[in-house]
Amino acid sequence: MFGTISGEVEVNAPASVVWEVYSSLQLAAIVEKGLTDVVEKIEVVEGDGSVGTVLKLLFRPGVAAFPYYKEKFMMIDHEKRVKDVMVVEGGYLDVGFERYLIRLEIIDKDEKSCITKSTIEYDIKEDYAANASLVSIDPLMVVMNLAAIHILAKTN
Template identity: 55%
Template structure:
């Protein structure tokens, strides 16, 4: 498929050699009125995929556990809704889960941005305690494009992660408020 994309875009082998290896990082932060420990209960586990598929079916249609138990090495298959620009399927692998510092990293291992010439597409999710009742969801995307690739870094965005943080954060705020009022 990638070679067909190159042909369709009119990029020749000679032109590809002119492109250098490229790296980049984008970040977004969202504050939620929920303690970091409660946010991490969702973000640090397999629960995040279930919640996102339930609350944002227009973003993620389906999340399937391919292997693992939610720890490092876990692989998920994510299906995006039909009509999603770019690609509609990818697999990601959990490469880091740090419960003490509330950090989770995943890397695309099949499909997704790899189809467009990216050699690395990593998502880093950090839950930062701001005070006892407030925390920050920091979502970052790191990427690398291989030397000679015609991949376009402008297609990388944190928009899906922003929407996810907002919707999951609001859901957790509502749940936390109802527990507090019970």
């Protein structure tokens, strides 16, 4: 079973400034620092923030549906400002998902603002279809809003 869900946040900062955060390890640092009630730690397993980088996200006990997952930066397109991140171990893969991809896009609105868009694409085995309810855009909306606050604080 295939599914997709997305959400958007407008940011009053230039797309190039926002992309600088989203295209690097800065976003992980913002999440680790800003979501301490959910995220215990984010470790860089390998890489420097470029394609091929693997992060391990460890969640606080009892907060998430699983204790951790690893994600890999599959594609970073600086021209189109799109980044694809795939869960490659643990988490969703342990509860019946065959594929769980997060696409982050920065869309120009005008010179001083842009839209951050997050899309989740997933495939789940039919036997585990009930676990599709674990997919929610809400955590990514929190991340996008947290990033926007961080970016605005640095640019103003």
